[in-house]
Amino acid sequence: MLEKLFPNVDWAILLQETLTTLYMTGISVVATFILGIILGLLLFLTGKGNIWENRPVHLIIGAFVNIFRSIPFIILIVLLIPFTKAIVDTMIGPKAALPALIVGAAPFYARMVEIALREIDKGVIEAARSMGARVTTIIWKVLIPESLPALVSGITVTAIALVGYTAMAGVVGAGGLGNLAYLDGFQRSRNDVTFAATVVVLIIVFIIQFIGDAITSKLDKR
Numbered sequence: 001m002l003e004k005l006f007p008n009v010d011w012a013i014l015l016q017e018t019l020t021t022l023y024m025t026g027i028s029v030v031a032t033f034i035l036g037i038i039l040g041l042l043l044f045l046t047g048k049g050n051i052w053e054n055r056p057v058h059l060i061i062g063a064f065v066n067i068f069r070s071i072p073f074i075i076l077i078v079l080l081i082p083f084t085k086a087i088v089d090t091m092i093g094p095k096a097a098l099p100a101l102i103v104g105a106a107p108f109y110a111r112m113v114e115i116a117l118r119e120i121d122k123g124v125i126e127a128a129r130s131m132g133a134r135v136t137t138i139i140w141k142v143l144i145p146e147s148l149p150a151l152v153s154g155i156t157v158t159a160i161a162l163v164g165y166t167a168m169a170g171v172v173g174a175g176g177l178g179n180l181a182y183l184d185g186f187q188r189s190r191n192d193v194t195f196a197a198t199v200v201v202l203i204i205v206f207i208i209q210f211i212g213d214a215i216t217s218k219l220d221k222r
Helices: 011-045 055-070 073-079 081-088 094-118 122-130 135-174 177-186 191-219
Strands: none
16 A cells, blocks of 8 residues: 555665654754753843843853854854864764754754743742852752743754754755655655655654643643
8 A cells, every 4th residue: 555655665764764863853952952051041140130140241142042043054054064074074964964953953942941031930039049049059949940841842842943954954965854855755756755754754743742742731830
């Protein structure tokens, strides 16, 4: 049945490219989560009226975040070629896509982290400060726990965006489902290959959204 519907699809290759997409997405999501939280915390803490208020530092970090989250991903890949070459010593394959994926997504997520932290009741933070809590204690015991549902929701949105980024990275030689859909599907007029790759991407997106929503609902105590 499947052979009649998808005569040009090599299922072994489809599985391999799916795993490549999951590899790129998984590593970049973990790195984005860590870097995004660090950048978001710095943006929040150095902002006006906060613990580490420092306008110059806040402006510098804010400018970095705004610049890199505004550059179209396909252009970012090209701009980061020297950096990528220095880090992974190659411009081909899934590893070569990781620097651009992380640099492109981390600033985007950092803004979501900052927004989530701003929504925390200032009274909770002031109460912790009045009791003499250290900054690290405030971060780990107040800021992170209070904003966790929003942080998970934000990384879910970012992870879905990263799946789309991996598809674009695939077009320029990183492999994955984007590479399969474009090179083996579109360029060779094999619409069934393009369709199959698209369906797998949609399944991955739906699974990420489902897991993210489930975790967010469990963490949200409201």
